Amino acid sequence: xxxxxxxxxxxxxxxxxxxxxxxEEDLKVLNWTPYYCKNIWEDNVVSIGLSAGFIEPxxxxxxxxxxxxxxKLQTKIADGTWNNLDKxxxxxxxxxxxxxxxxxxxxxxxxxxxxxxxxxxxxxxxxPSERIKSVENTLSSKLLYTxxxxxxxxxxGANWTTWMIQMGYDVNSDSSYIKEISRKNLLRYxxxxxxxxxxxxxxxxxxxxxxxxxxxxxx
Numbered sequence: 140x141x142x143x144x145x146x147x148x149x150x151x152x153x154x155x156x157x158x159x160x161x162x163e164e165d166l167k168v169l170n171w172t173p174y175y176c177k178n179i180w181e182d183n184v185v186s187i188g189l190s191a192g193f194i195e196p197x198x199x200x201x202x203x204x205x206x207x208x209x210x211k212l213q214t215k216i217a218d219g220t221w222n223n224l225d226k227x228x229x230x231x232x233x234x235x236x237x238x239x240x241x242x243x244x245x246x247x248x249x250x251x252x253x254x255x256x257x258x259x260x261x262x263x264x265x266x267p268s269e270r271i272k273s274v275e276n277t278l279s280s281k282l283l284y285t286x287x288x289x290x291x292x293x294x295x296g297a298n299w300t301t302w303m304i305q306m307g308y309d310v311n312s313d314s315s316y317i318k319e320i321s322r323k324n325l326l327r328y329x330x331x332x333x334x335x336x337x338x339x340x341x342x343x344x345x346x347x348x349x350x351x352x353x354x355x356x357x358x
Contacts, residue, residue: 175237180226185212191245192237197247200240203293207236235291242270243294243302250306274299 143249175192179185186192188205211232215225249267251258265274304310 179233180229232291239292
């Protein structure tokens with residue numbers, strides 16, 4: 140695992156810095172058991188953030204679930220009262236959100252192509268969830284692309300489509316499946332994203348140069 144990590148760092152001053160650090164001191168491996176509470180709201184106590192559960196850091200689901208949990212709780216107690224129905228509904232909604240994150244993160248491991256002990260183990264033991272099978276079936280029959288997400292889900296159809304296409308899932312590109320209004324909405328959405336991309340995106344090369352300059356100044 141350590142060799143895999145070092146190999147991913149690449150060249151450049153920043154890569155060399157991390158490579159030297161990795162050789163000097165063993166990488167710290169954090170072990171944890173992914174989990175979430177089935178009853179996040181228990182009596183008059185509501186678990187928010189890490190106390191409610193943690194999947195893994197790949198997609199920052201911890202932050203999304205914390206914000207989602209706070210928002211859903213606020214809607215349930217906005218008038219200063221709550222009852223058992225509010226509590227049960229909240230637990231079901233958060234369970235759905237956690238399961239959505241589990242399926243989405245799991246999908247990242249569904250088509251490994253690297254040849255290493257870790258990825259070979261994943262390839263031999265991976266079992267796709269019913270949700271992943273459903274999205275794969277949708278992609279193969281029609282183009283799934285929507286910026287909206289289902290209620291109580293964290294990731295939208297656009298999130299699933301973008302990642303699964305990159306990972307090599309089959310997508311039916313037959314334009315007859317896409318209605319004209321969907322085509323126009325997609326084009327409008329793309330144009331808006333491209334218009335404002337420069338103002339909110341981080342340029343990778345510039346950011347690496349900034350970090351390298353910081354460490355150069357520290358010397």
